[in-house]
Amino acid sequence: AQSVTQLDSQVPVFEEAPVELRCNYSSSVSVYLFWYVQYPNQGLQLLLKYLSGSTLVKGINGFEAEFNKSQTSFHLRKPSVHISDTAEYFCAVSGNTGNQFYFGTGTSLTVIP
């Protein structure tokens, strides 16, 4: 089985500052990794995904994440955040069959003006 740990439950950051949201996973098999974003009162939207290939993955809204197999991490980064990035961010993992998806507990990003 797979599992995901999001190390920070809340991350406050000033507008235009860089941000990193941390995610570590555990799995005995090859994995696919995802970041989803949940804006207030909405469902989850896919931000980016790693399936194979380049370990640096670019997503929507200027976000990117790097897959590090040796450290079993998939941290999400943005060089300069905006007020509109305030949301809940979820890291997720699935095995290479893609049958089930396991989510972390979420990181609440608050961008301060």
Added chain:
Amino acid sequence: DADVTQTPRNRITKTGKRIMLECSQTKGHDRMYWYRQDPGLGLRLIYYSFDVKDINKGEISDGYSVSRQAQAKFSLSLESAIPNQTALYFCATGLSGANVLTFGAGSRLTVL
């Protein structure tokens, strides 16, 4: 119209009542999932279905049941609701081999 539609969006009910949350999709996906979201716990899988004749329990299926009425419809039932089932419930769909989930907007259930 949304690709994944959940009804109702909000529901308040009493302990012991039977509740059904419905999910329909227009994406043509074969896989459908029900998750619940609780503060600090993230999303936990309740049930999932890979086609109409396939139903599988997730990590927290106790107290819940599901029905896949058609490829596009997947409903979640609480036979006798209890207060600790108060949560935000999400339906999600996926296409086999595509490795991406599409979520509905959620159904907020409050059990008094």
